[in-house]
Amino acid sequence: MTQGSPVAHIISFALPLMAGNVFQQLYTVVDTMIVGKALGVDALAALGASDWLNWTMLGIIQGLTQGFAIQMAQDFGAGQTKRLRQTVGNSVILAVLSTLVLLVVGQAVAAPMLAFLHTPTEITGNALLYLRIMFAGIPIVMSYNMLASILRALGDGKTPLRAMVVASLANIALDLLFVLGFHWGIAGAAVATLIAQAVSGVFCLLVIRKISVLSCTKDDFHLQAQTAGRLFILGLPLAFQNSIICIGGMIVQTVVNGFGVVFIAGFTATNKLYGILEIAATSYGYAMTTYVGQNMGAGEYARIRKGVRSALWVAIVTSAVIALCMLLFGHTILGYFLSGDEQVVDQAMGIAYRYLAIMSVCLPILYLLHIIRSALQGMGNTVLPMASGIAEFVMRALAALLLPRIIGESGIFYAEVTAWAGADVILVGSYFWVLRQLFNKRNEKYQAVKAN
Numbered sequence: 001m002t003q004g005s006p007v008a009h010i011i012s013f014a015l016p017l018m019a020g021n022v023f024q025q026l027y028t029v030v031d032t033m034i035v036g037k038a039l040g041v042d043a044l045a046a047l048g049a050s051d052w053l054n055w056t057m058l059g060i061i062q063g064l065t066q067g068f069a070i071q072m073a074q075d076f077g078a079g080q081t082k083r084l085r086q087t088v089g090n091s092v093i094l095a096v097l098s099t100l101v102l103l104v105v106g107q108a109v110a111a112p113m114l115a116f117l118h119t120p121t122e123i124t125g126n127a128l129l130y131l132r133i134m135f136a137g138i139p140i141v142m143s144y145n146m147l148a149s150i151l152r153a154l155g156d157g158k159t160p161l162r163a164m165v166v167a168s169l170a171n172i173a174l175d176l177l178f179v180l181g182f183h184w185g186i187a188g189a190a191v192a193t194l195i196a197q198a199v200s201g202v203f204c205l206l207v208i209r210k211i212s213v214l215s216c217t218k219d220d221f222h223l224q225a226q227t228a229g230r231l232f233i234l235g236l237p238l239a240f241q242n243s244i245i246c247i248g249g250m251i252v253q254t255v256v257n258g259f260g261v262v263f264i265a266g267f268t269a270t271n272k273l274y275g276i277l278e279i280a281a282t283s284y285g286y287a288m289t290t291y292v293g294q295n296m297g298a299g300e301y302a303r304i305r306k307g308v309r310s311a312l313w314v315a316i317v318t319s320a321v322i323a324l325c326m327l328l329f330g331h332t333i334l335g336y337f338l339s340g341d342e343q344v345v346d347q348a349m350g351i352a353y354r355y356l357a358i359m360s361v362c363l364p365i366l367y368l369l370h371i372i373r374s375a376l377q378g379m380g381n382t383v384l385p386m387a388s389g390i391a392e393f394v395m396r397a398l399a400a401l402l403l404p405r406i407i408g409e410s411g412i413f414y415a416e417v418t419a420w421a422g423a424d425v426i427l428v429g430s431y432f433w434v435l436r437q438l439f440n441k442r443n444e445k446y447q448a449v450k451a452n
Contacts, residue, residue: 006307010287011314016157018283019165030172031189032272033336034179036265043186045261046126048268049119052249054134057106059242061142064098065091065149066289067235070377072153073290077297081213088150089220090227094235099142106135117254120261126186133187137194144201150214151204152286155294163203171196237382241389245419248396252415255400259409262344266351267412269334270359277326277359280318281367284311285374292378301438308375308431315371319363326360355413362417369420372427376434384430388423395422 036044068091075084110131114124148160171192178188208214256267288311295303326333334352373385396419403411 006291006303007310007314010284010291010307010311013155013157013290014280014283014287016161018280019161030175031193032269034175035186035189036269037336038179039185042123042261043126044268045120045264046123046186047130047189048264048271049114049117049123049253049257050127050130050134051268051271052117052246052253053110053113053131055249056243056246057102057135057138058141059246060102060239061098061138061145063237063239063242064235065095065142065145066377067238067382068094068146068231069149069153070234070289070293070380070382071231072150073293073378074297074380076154076213077294080297084213085216085220086224086227087231088214089216090223091150091231092146093221093223094228094231095142095146099139102138102142103135106138107132110135113250117250118257120257120264123261123264130186130190133190134194137190137197140194140198140201144197144204147201147204147208150208152290153293154211154213155290156207157286159204159207160200163200166203167196167200170199234380234382237386238377241382241386244393245389245396248393248400248415248419251397252400252412255404255412259412262347263351263409266348267355269348269352270355273326273333273356274359277322277363278366278370280322281315281370284315284318284367285370287311288371288374289378292375293380296379299442301435301442304375304379304438305435308371311371311375312368315367316364319367323360323363326356330356330360354410358413359416362420365417365420365424369423369427372431373423376427376431379434379438381430381434384426384434388426388430391426392419392423395419 032044032047035047068087071087072084072091075081075087111128114127114131119127144163148163151157151159174192174195175189178184178192182188184191256264288308291307292304295301295307330353331349334349334356369388373388376382376385396415399415399418400412403414405411
């Protein structure tokens with residue numbers, strides 16, 4: 001990615017990721033559809049009540065692995081093959097150690113956190129069962145995210161796509177078998193998701209073993225203090241950023257839980273489409289981290305600036321297209337999530353579509369967030385993105401706690417949009433500051449060489 005058209009690299013890298021995310025969201029949506037249609041509104045609400053706790057754990061895992069991948073991308077862009085293998089080896093060790101910690105913590109906090117979130121008693125049992133199973137599968141989730149991050153750091157977006165296609169098909173088949181065939185209920189949906197993740201992880205591993213620059217030796221898997229420290233400096237802020245964002249989501253969920261099961265079900269239906277709304281944004285973000293990381297390693301700062309500008313235009317156009325589709329077809333899509341008493345379904349549908357319309361109209365704000373945050377991460381700065389995550393948390397929490405009191409329950413729909421805007425304020429200023437610092441340092445080196 002250090003030569004040629006930046007926009008061509010970004011789009012060609014993002015498209016396979018986007019397609020992979022489509023399939024990932026497909027099995028997430030199918031999970032929800034099967035649970036909502038086969039098990040009813042209460043089961044759908046239970047799935048929603050466990051969402052933010054599940055996303056918090058996933059956010060920590062993704063933050064760590066994405067942080068590790070930043071160093072990999074920079075090593076690869078600089079042509080430092082030996083250092084790349086050491087980075088991969090140390091990343092794997094740190095991922096294993098982190099998995100052990102998260103396994104214990106996840107099982108310990110599941111029940112107390114559901115109680116803390118004021119989860120309605122009629123759905124607490126199913127919500128806890130779902131979390132117990134998902135948290136038991138943390139080693140699977142960590143493995144897939146670690147392997148996919150390694151591939152993306154090297155510029156390979158196609159293998160994670162193929163892995164996700166296979167996993168999605170497996171998940172849908174297993175959902176139908178476990179939930180509708182074996183009648184395992186919400187537990188069947190959780191087991192199907194974990195098996196699908198395991199399939200995608202194995203697929204990525206088989207490809208990685210064939211990549212010569214990743215032919216690690218035993219020495220590469222010796223934990224080195226300097227390398228491990230650098231990886232944690234990159235990974236921990238991202239993990240913290242993701243977790244604090246999710247904590248804000250839990251505050252939102254606490255407020256939502258107070259509006260009753262029907263409101264939770266409608267809110268959950270739209271939240272399950274959240275992944276589709278940001279599907280391209282996430283893909284562009286991965287592309288930007290890899291693109292910026294490789295160009296950072298190669299010292300091509302002008303290409304970083306050019307690439308960010310191109311990505312922003314592409315992202316804005318993409319978000320407008322997705323928003324239009326959701327506004328036109330939102331009712332139809334949401335209808336696949338809800339079943340039961342007609343009056344209850346109508347109430348849940350009204351809640352879901354209002355929330356969906358608000359988020360769709362404001363999508364460009366979210367897409368700007370992903371592009372700039374990922375560019376900063378690619379430059380090796382994960383502290384400022386973490387600061388934006390704190391701003392996102394504060395704005396989301398304030399909006400969730402205050403707006404419903406001012407304009408009623410519909411105020412909760414603006415919590416996400418307010419959070420995106422708060423993060424953007426931090427990110428845009430940070431991006432220009434970091435970029436200016438890079439150019440200043442390069443000019444200082446040039447002047448020093450010239451003087452000598």
